[in-house]
Structure formats: structure tokens, C-alpha cells
Amino acid sequence: MEHIIITQHLSFEYNTEEQTRQLVLKDINLRFEKGQFIGIIGHNGSGKSTLAKQFNALLLPTDGKVYVKGMDTKDTSHLWDIRQTAGLVFQNPDNQIVAAIVEEDVAFGPENLGIPPDEIRERVEYALKAVGMWEYKDYPPHMLSGGQKQRVAIAGIIAMKPECIILDEPTAMLDPIGRKEVISTIKKLNKEEGITVILITHFMEEVVEADRVIVMDDGKVVLDGTPKEVFKEVGLLKNIGLSVPQVTELAYQLKNEGFDIPSDILTVKEMVDFICR
Amino acid sequence: MFRNITIGQYVPGDSVVHKLDPRIKIIITFIFIIAIFFINKLSGYLFAVFYLWLIIAISKIPFSYILKGLRPVIVILLLTVSLNIFFTPGGTILYTVGPLRITTGGLRLALFMGLRLIFLIIGTSLLTLTTSPISLTDGIEHILKPFSSIGVPAHELAMMMTIALRFIPTLIEEAEKIMKAQMARGADFESGNIVKRAKGLVPLLVPLFISAFRRADELAIAMESRCYKGGQNRTRMKQLKTQPRDYAALAVTLIIVMLIVWNRSWTW
Known part of the structure; x- marks a missing residue:
């Protein structure tokens, strides 16, 4: 299996003058397989956003290595290749849209890469269609809803033809409708376009269908496995301040009350299927 | 309080003037401004009036919008005119108020200065009225690009x-x-x-x-x-292409300029 991103003994601390130097990331060893949908969860301050910035060389490891498609992020000669391979989408859609018109913003990345105008046009059309925003191509961004803006931001990354998209809490500032739009867009990109997705979030429901879920706490990887393996550990997750999907919580409570029910129920459908079996 | 702030003063439309290449429009505006300073007789302003009227008629910009553009500069306009009236020597003295004298030369100069300012402002506001800020930016970038090698x-x-x-x-x-x-x-x-x-x-x-x-x-x-590394090796999706109408507009402008220059040799 081919790995798109590999971290080896990755440690990181912000350069502060203070005496109490604190490691934000502690000895992280991860291998991300190509084409997978990976969820990274953790509460605020667990280091998950810092980890995201390591993946496209916005931050460099204090110790250890990060390889993106075999390229060392510390090697500055590959900087732009790395950023094109692993695109990063941020939390606030307002602060990552550069141009005053949707299609021009999507063109921003490819323009930076020096791609010929005709091909940029094709890429913009492809990217906007992939996120379902093609009919809004002539709109100014401030006329769009939060979810639509975030989809435009995703299109801006897609247009650079990355192999991997990292999304750093892309739904944190959105309303439930916008959140749904963005999540289904991401899933579609993963399934239909085969783009590796690393979704960083604190909404457990968003990663229930992921191929793999990684739980972070205090700069370390605490749990790593399929959603069923991870969400089974209700007690551990609660200990580090995370919740589990509501249905899983229900199953956990029922089990504690003495009911014979599996603890790896993640969706309402699974619960219904179990009860009506 | 803030809702009615518009960026620039662009009035959307689909006239030929609106569709002109922004580069050509900027260049034309510059040519027109320079031409205004060549006028040395009142009759010369006839050509400028005709030219502006032509643009306004084609672009269908309401005349009230153009007057609105003049409002903020009324103070400067009045100041310029009165300074010129009172402090220009030459010509016959018409009237004296203390140390101030109104001369025919002063009146003439004041009139020309006032007209020049008005035409300048109308000319430039026609540019911003018919060009969206975005295409204006595109135009400026393309015009300045050749000068980037000397540090622009x-x-x-x-x-x-x-x-x-x-x-x-x-x-x-x-x-x-x-x-x-x-x-x-x-x-x-x-x-x-x-x-x-x-x-x-x-x-x-x-x-x-x-x-x-x-x-x-x-x-x-x-x-x-998103791989932004400044302007080097950057391409643009939108390429500006000049069309026949752009050359036609340039030609009309140059004809007006020639008429204005020719007008300098008139006797009235």
C-alpha cells in the first residue's frame, strides 16, 4: 500500500522565549494510506491543527521527519511540490478566499503554479463542478452562505490537483446545513475523485464513515483504528473530554444498565437494525 | 449606516463603452486628460464637449451620476477659480477691491482653469462609472506590467x-x-x-x-x-484581448485630439 504522508518521531514546539517550553506534538508516528478517508479528532489544544500545518510544510518539525509523497518537508526545494500535493483548507472560509469573484479565487492556486490560461479555465470548471458551485462562478464571495464559501475554498484547493486534502475544522463556523453540504462534498471527492482526505474535526458524527479515525490528546496519538474500534472506547474518550456519537452514547448507557447490546453501534440505522433484529 | 456604501461608483451596463478593454479605457482617459491641457481657446472645448457627450450617450449613464461626481470637488473648484480671478496680473483692470484687482486676464485664466478641472473630473469619472473595480484592477496590472522591470x-x-x-x-x-x-x-x-x-x-x-x-x-x-510566491512565474486565467471596437474607440479619441491640436491655430 502506498503512503501519501508519513511522520517519523514527529515532535514540535512553538518558538517561545518562555522558560516553560512545551511540546505541542510529541513523538508522532503515522502513515496515511493513499485514497483513504481519515478523521483526526481531539479537543481544543490537543495539537491537531498544528499537526495539519506540518502536513504541508507551513510548520516544520522540531524533531523527527514528515514525508509527503516521499518528499521531506524540511527540504525547501520541494516546498511548492509539497503544498500542491497536500492542500490545506482552513476553518474560516472568509479568511482564505483571496479574489473578489468566485471563479477568480478558484483560479488563484493554479495561477500561482504558472499553469497556462486555457488549462486553468478547465481546472476551474472541473473544481467548481466537483463541489457543486459552478452556477455561482460569477458571484462575489460575500453573497454566498458559509457552507457555499467553504465549498469554494475547497474548490480552490481541488483546482491545484492535489493528491491529498487536509481540512482543519472546516465546519466549525458553519450552521448545520452548511456543515452537511461541506461534509457530503468532502465524501464525494474522496469516493469519486479518489483524493485522500484528512478531516480534522471535533464533531464525532463527521468521521463515523471514515476509513480510519485517529484520536489526539495533549500532543499524542491516543487511539488509532476504524471508527468501530475507536468509538467503542467510550470511557477513554470521555476521560479526555471528547463525546461519542449520540447513538453510541445511548448503547453505552444501555450496556451499563445491564442490557446485552454491542458497544460499537455508530449510526441510528445500526441501532434500529440491532433492536429490530 | 454602512449598507449604502458602494465600492467605486460603477454603474453596471452592457454598452460598448462598458465592454471596452479596460487597458484601452485607461489609456484613452490619459490621452483625453492631456488633450484637455492643449486647449487654448474656448472653441476648443466644443470638441471636448462633443467627445464626452458621445461617451455619455453611448454608455447611457444618467447625467445626474456625472454631476454627483463633481459635488465633492466644488470647494476646490471655487478656490481655484477665485484665486485665479484675484491674483492673476495682466489684461485691463476691471475692478479694484482694496489690494485685489480683477483683470480680464484673470477672468480668462479662471474660466479656463475651471473648465479644465470640470472636464478632467467628468472624464475620469466616466472611466470609473463604466468600468468595474475588478476589470480596472486587471487593466492597471496589465498596463504597469512592462514597467515592473524598472521596479514598478x-x-x-x-x-x-x-x-x-x-x-x-x-x-x-x-x-x-x-x-x-x-x-x-x-x-x-x-x-x-x-x-x-x-x-x-x-x-x-x-x-x-x-x-x-x-x-x-x-x-x-x-x-x-496555496503556493503564492509573489508575481514571478505567475499566469493569469483571464487574458485581456483587444477587439476591433477597442481600436475604433482609440481612433475616435485620436481624431478628437488632432482636432484639438488643430484648433490651437484657429483665430477665434
């Missing part, structure tokens, strides 16, 4: 203008939000004299500035992660 920051200027255009509505929205939040806590933005009202703006401006800086920081990181 063409790409940087255009990028700054684009980002400003992009963020003005966002910041207006934010200002409204902050204002409402402060009003909910008892802030008063509307009563009192000017000094009091200016002071009242502090609780609006401080959070607005802090948030603008935070936005700028995040935007810079986002741009970097």
Missing part, C-alpha cells in the same frame, strides 16, 4: 487592490455586527456633538482593527499554502 510593483499593487475589494464587504458586515453588539451593551453612536461621536467610535474601531489584523494573518497563511 505592478503585480503587488493589483493584488493589494484585489484583496481590498474582496474584504471591504466583509469588514463592513463585521463593523455592523460589532456596532450592534456594542449598542446592546449601551454604547451610543448617534447622539452628541462631533467630538463625542468620534470618541464613541473607539469601541467600534478597536475590535474592528484587531479582527482585521487577525484576518490578514490567516489570509497570508492561506495564500502561502
Whole structure:
């Protein structure tokens, strides 16, 4: 299996003058397989956003290595290749849209890469269609809803033809409708376009269908496995301040009350299927 | 309070004037401004009037919009005219008030200066009335590009203008939000004299500035992660292409300029 991103003994601390130097990331060893949908969860301050910035060389490891498609992020000669391979989408859609018109913003990345105008046009059309925003191509961004803006931001990354998209809490500032739009867009990109997705979030429901879920706490990887393996550990997750999907919580409570029910129920459908079996 | 702020004064339309290549429009405007300074007789202004009338008629811009553009400069206009009337020597003296003298030379110069200013302002506001800020930015970038080798920051200027255009509505929205939040806590933005009202703006401006800086920081990181590395080796999706109508507009302008130059040799 081919790995798109590999971290080896990755440690990181912000350069502060203070005496109490604190490691934000502690000895992280991860291998991300190509084409997978990976969820990274953790509460605020667990280091998950810092980890995201390591993946496209916005931050460099204090110790250890990060390889993106075999390229060392510390090697500055590959900087732009790395950023094109692993695109990063941020939390606030307002602060990552550069141009005053949707299609021009999507063109921003490819323009930076020096791609010929005709091909940029094709890429913009492809990217906007992939996120379902093609009919809004002539709109100014401030006329769009939060979810639509975030989809435009995703299109801006897609247009650079990355192999991997990292999304750093892309739904944190959105309303439930916008959140749904963005999540289904991401899933579609993963399934239909085969783009590796690393979704960083604190909404457990968003990663229930992921191929793999990684739980972070205090700069370390605490749990790593399929959603069923991870969400089974209700007690551990609660200990580090995370919740589990509501249905899983229900199953956990029922089990504690003495009911014979599996603890790896993640969706309402699974619960219904179990009860009506 | 902020809703009716428009960026620039662009009036959307689909006339030939609107569709002209922004580069050509900017160049034409410059040629026209220079031509205005060549006029040395009142009859010369006939050509300028005809030219502006032609543009206004084709672009279907309401005349009231053009007058609105003149309003902010009325003070400068009056100042220029009166200074010229009173302080220009030469010609026969018509009237004396203390140390001030009104001469025929002064009147003539004042009239020319006033007309020049008015035509200048109408000419340039026709450019901004018929060109959207975005295409204006494109045009400026393309015109300045040849000069970037001698240190003119063409790409940087255009990028700054684009980002400003992009963020003005966002910041207006934010200002409204902050204002409402402060009003909910008892802030008063509307009563009192000017000094009091200016002071009242502090609780609006401080959070607005802090948030603008935070936005700028995040935007810079986002741009970097989208491979932005300045203007070198950058391509543009939108390519400006000159069409026959652009050359026609240029030709009409040059004819007017030639007429104006020819007019200098007239006797009236």
C-alpha cells in the first residue's frame, strides 16, 4: 500500500522565549494510506491543527521527519511540490478566499503554479463542478452562505490537483446545513475523485464513515483504528473530554444498565437494525 | 449606516463603452486628460464637449451620476477659480477691491482653469462609472506590467487592490455586527456633538482593527499554502484581448485630439 504522508518521531514546539517550553506534538508516528478517508479528532489544544500545518510544510518539525509523497518537508526545494500535493483548507472560509469573484479565487492556486490560461479555465470548471458551485462562478464571495464559501475554498484547493486534502475544522463556523453540504462534498471527492482526505474535526458524527479515525490528546496519538474500534472506547474518550456519537452514547448507557447490546453501534440505522433484529 | 456604501461608483451596463478593454479605457482617459491641457481657446472645448457627450450617450449613464461626481470637488473648484480671478496680473483692470484687482486676464485664466478641472473630473469619472473595480484592477496590472522591470510593483499593487475589494464587504458586515453588539451593551453612536461621536467610535474601531489584523494573518497563511510566491512565474486565467471596437474607440479619441491640436491655430 502506498503512503501519501508519513511522520517519523514527529515532535514540535512553538518558538517561545518562555522558560516553560512545551511540546505541542510529541513523538508522532503515522502513515496515511493513499485514497483513504481519515478523521483526526481531539479537543481544543490537543495539537491537531498544528499537526495539519506540518502536513504541508507551513510548520516544520522540531524533531523527527514528515514525508509527503516521499518528499521531506524540511527540504525547501520541494516546498511548492509539497503544498500542491497536500492542500490545506482552513476553518474560516472568509479568511482564505483571496479574489473578489468566485471563479477568480478558484483560479488563484493554479495561477500561482504558472499553469497556462486555457488549462486553468478547465481546472476551474472541473473544481467548481466537483463541489457543486459552478452556477455561482460569477458571484462575489460575500453573497454566498458559509457552507457555499467553504465549498469554494475547497474548490480552490481541488483546482491545484492535489493528491491529498487536509481540512482543519472546516465546519466549525458553519450552521448545520452548511456543515452537511461541506461534509457530503468532502465524501464525494474522496469516493469519486479518489483524493485522500484528512478531516480534522471535533464533531464525532463527521468521521463515523471514515476509513480510519485517529484520536489526539495533549500532543499524542491516543487511539488509532476504524471508527468501530475507536468509538467503542467510550470511557477513554470521555476521560479526555471528547463525546461519542449520540447513538453510541445511548448503547453505552444501555450496556451499563445491564442490557446485552454491542458497544460499537455508530449510526441510528445500526441501532434500529440491532433492536429490530 | 454602512449598507449604502458602494465600492467605486460603477454603474453596471452592457454598452460598448462598458465592454471596452479596460487597458484601452485607461489609456484613452490619459490621452483625453492631456488633450484637455492643449486647449487654448474656448472653441476648443466644443470638441471636448462633443467627445464626452458621445461617451455619455453611448454608455447611457444618467447625467445626474456625472454631476454627483463633481459635488465633492466644488470647494476646490471655487478656490481655484477665485484665486485665479484675484491674483492673476495682466489684461485691463476691471475692478479694484482694496489690494485685489480683477483683470480680464484673470477672468480668462479662471474660466479656463475651471473648465479644465470640470472636464478632467467628468472624464475620469466616466472611466470609473463604466468600468468595474475588478476589470480596472486587471487593466492597471496589465498596463504597469512592462514597467515592473524598472521596479514598478505592478503585480503587488493589483493584488493589494484585489484583496481590498474582496474584504471591504466583509469588514463592513463585521463593523455592523460589532456596532450592534456594542449598542446592546449601551454604547451610543448617534447622539452628541462631533467630538463625542468620534470618541464613541473607539469601541467600534478597536475590535474592528484587531479582527482585521487577525484576518490578514490567516489570509497570508492561506495564500502561502496555496503556493503564492509573489508575481514571478505567475499566469493569469483571464487574458485581456483587444477587439476591433477597442481600436475604433482609440481612433475616435485620436481624431478628437488632432482636432484639438488643430484648433490651437484657429483665430477665434
